[in-house]
Amino acid sequence: MKSVLRKVFAVSLAAISLVSGAGMYANAGVYRCYGDVDNDGRIGMSDSSAVSTASIKYNALTGSRNLPVSVAVANPELYFPNVATPVPQAADTNGDGYINQLDVDDILAYYSHSGSGTLDQYTGNCGVYFYIP
Numbered sequence: 653m654k655s656v657l658r659k660v661f662a663v664s665l666a667a668i669s670l671v672s673g674a675g676m677y678a679n680a681g682v683y684r685c686y687g688d689v690d691n692d693g694r695i696g697m698s699d700s701s702a703v704s705t706a707s708i709k710y711n712a713l714t715g716s717r718n719l720p721v722s723v724a725v726a727n728p729e730l731y732f733p734n735v736a737t738p739v740p741q742a743a744d745t746n747g748d749g750y751i752n753q754l755d756v757d758d759i760l761a762y763y764s765h766s767g768s769g770t771l772d773q774y775t776g777n778c779g780v781y782f783y784i785p
Contacts, residue, residue, distance in 0.1 A: 687778030
């Protein structure tokens with residue numbers, strides 16, 4: 653019963669956000685960088701922490717570990733409460749439409765490779781620019 657209520661809450665929250673348009677046009681018409689979730693020009697621990705926090709928050713609300721990017725974009729203040737100018741779209745580093753532990757791991761891999769001078773061995777999307785229409 654608790655799981656069903658969480659899912660109903662999440663779907664209702666997403667529907668309200670979509671209808672009201674809250675947060676729908678945040679970061680629109682700009683280029684951003686995968687992995688730079690806090691929009692500070694660097695990909696690091698603060699970005700992985702923000703992604704982890706968002707995923708954990710969604711899991712607590714719905715029981716799912718996969719936060720849909722569209723839900724995060726509609727509610728950035730809920731999922732990224734400690735980030736002044738979040739870019740939720742940058743959190744989905746593998747492009748599967750969800751923000752989850754895979755994205756956290758990818759950001760950490762990028763950070764590790766950049767810190768050790770082996771960025772040429774990194775194979776993910778972090779550091780790649782994308783356009784938000």
